[in-house]
Amino acid sequence: MQNLFHSIDTYLTQYQDYWRFEPFFASKLPHLPWLQHNPSLCEWLSQLTPQQVEYYKQNGDALTQACAPFFPKLIHFLEQLRLPQVSLSGLQLERGIDTGVPGRKLQQILAMGESALQLKAGTEWLEWCSGKGFLGRILASQSQQKVTSFEFQQALCESGQAEAIKQKLPMQFIQGDAFAEESIGVFNRQQHAVALHACGDLHVSLIDKAVKSQLPAISLSPCCYHLIQSESYQALSQPAKQSALRLSKSELRIPLQELVTGGERVKRHRLEEMSYRLGFDILLQEKLALSEYVPIPSIKKSQLSEGFESFCHWAATEKDLVLPAFDSEEYLAKGELRFWRMEKLSLVQQLFKRGLELWLVLDKAIYLQQHGYQVTLREFCGRDVTPRNILLQANRQAD
Numbered sequence: 001m002q003n004l005f006h007s008i009d010t011y012l013t014q015y016q017d018y019w020r021f022e023p024f025f026a027s028k029l030p031h032l033p034w035l036q037h038n039p040s041l042c043e044w045l046s047q048l049t050p051q052q053v054e055y056y057k058q059n060g061d062a063l064t065q066a067c068a069p070f071f072p073k074l075i076h077f078l079e080q081l082r083l084p085q086v087s088l089s090g091l092q093l094e095r096g097i098d099t100g101v102p103g104r105k106l107q108q109i110l111a112m113g114e115s116a117l118q119l120k121a122g123t124e125w126l127e128w129c130s131g132k133g134f135l136g137r138i139l140a141s142q143s144q145q146k147v148t149s150f151e152f153q154q155a156l157c158e159s160g161q162a163e164a165i166k167q168k169l170p171m172q173f174i175q176g177d178a179f180a181e182e183s184i185g186v187f188n189r190q191q192h193a194v195a196l197h198a199c200g201d202l203h204v205s206l207i208d209k210a211v212k213s214q215l216p217a218i219s220l221s222p223c224c225y226h227l228i229q230s231e232s233y234q235a236l237s238q239p240a241k242q243s244a245l246r247l248s249k250s251e252l253r254i255p256l257q258e259l260v261t262g263g264e265r266v267k268r269h270r271l272e273e274m275s276y277r278l279g280f281d282i283l284l285q286e287k288l289a290l291s292e293y294v295p296i297p298s299i300k301k302s303q304l305s306e307g308f309e310s311f312c313h314w315a316a317t318e319k320d321l322v323l324p325a326f327d328s329e330e331y332l333a334k335g336e337l338r339f340w341r342m343e344k345l346s347l348v349q350q351l352f353k354r355g356l357e358l359w360l361v362l363d364k365a366i367y368l369q370q371h372g373y374q375v376t377l378r379e380f381c382g383r384d385v386t387p388r389n390i391l392l393q394a395n396r397q398a399d
């Protein structure tokens with residue numbers, strides 16, 4: 001894992017200019033930012049039609065092949081990011097166990113639950129940031145072992161506890177704050193900890209407390225890497241601490257940025273809304289000399305049909321700005337041009353997104369290895385079920 005981390009870290013650092021930006025803001029530059037260092041990439045991007053941009057957004061493999069000539073060793077970089085899939089035979093659920101669990105969530109929970117049961121260490125479970133405890137319910141019913149479900153929201157604890165009582169499951173919900181020091185009191189050395197989609201510092205707090213409490217095993221799927229308490233990413237492992245990458249909160253969002261695909265209607269609305277926002281931004285720069293970005297509140301889809309000019313007047317009123325006369329066709333055209341530049345910037349960033357996600361997950365994996373755990377990283381479901389599909393499993397080695 002250290003070698004893999006090192007290889008990803010080197011590549012991400014070498015090509016950091018190609019992913020460390022927000023496409024919305026980077027599109028403000030009058031030209032693509034890599035004109036001097038990678039003119040052939042810029043030339044390729046410049047000649048892409050909107051239809052081709054859409055095609056590459058939806059065809060990651062085609063995008064990789066097309067971009068390979070512009071980034072040496074790109075194919076190797078992406079291939080090493082592929083994780084094995086968990087091998088599942090399917091759980092036989094008792095009747096009613098999946099009550100109230102939405103479809104996609106159920107698929108995730110079953111995959112995660114079966115993977116945790118396969119590793120099975122300890123004689124109890126600790127479900128960290130459990131929500132209503134859907135995962136804990138599967139584990140309790142399959143193993144008949146005690147599950148402690150720890151969750152911040154009282155209402156979720158109550159609803160989860162009521163369901164557990166109804167189904168006669170050995171589950172106990174505890175309301176508490178994962179960040180509070182006293183939450184370590186819910187850990188004990190018999191527990192296998194599980195966490196499905198614990199955001200940012202919530203999964204870090206689990207790792208920290210599990211290590212301190214010497215838990216026998218952990219199965220977790222991280223998400224929302226940017227939901228952290230500090231201003232920038234706090235690396236856990238030695239290799240990540242030594243990395244030249246210091247990741248800001250906004251950079252921690254990059255792995256979560258899904259290229260928006262969808263039907264023609266969704267695409268049209270997005271093109272319209274983003275072009276309006278970008279066109280309005282250009283208008284403020286050129287007509288009111290406002291160099292700072294002015295954030296505009298969200299807008300109802302129905303408002304878009306009133307057109308760009310109406311959008312500009314609405315946005316100006318929202319922000320107490322007085323607009324001079326302007327040619328709305330000219331600024332909408334400028335907004336659309338910027339929209340496609342933004343989309344092209346996103347295509348390039350897309351190549352590095354999974355690498356950054358794995359960098360973040362490997363940091364935790366290596367930290368756990370440093371603390372005596374044997375760690376595996378796999379995908380527990382397809383990206384169509386959830387793009388946050390990495391399962392980290394750690395098994396404590398005997399002292």
Ligand SMILES: C[S@@+](CC[C@H](N)C(=O)[O-])C[C@H]1O[C@@H](n2cnc3c(N)ncnc32)[C@H](O)[C@@H]1O
Binds near residue numbers: 128129151197
């Ligand atoms: C993304 S949800 C995941 C819930 C559940 N594991 C699932 O997959 O359905 C994150 C959960 O963490 C809980 N949470 C947020 N902050 C918390 C904190 N400080 N302490 C404990 N739980 C917290 C939320 O209330 C929410 O239920």
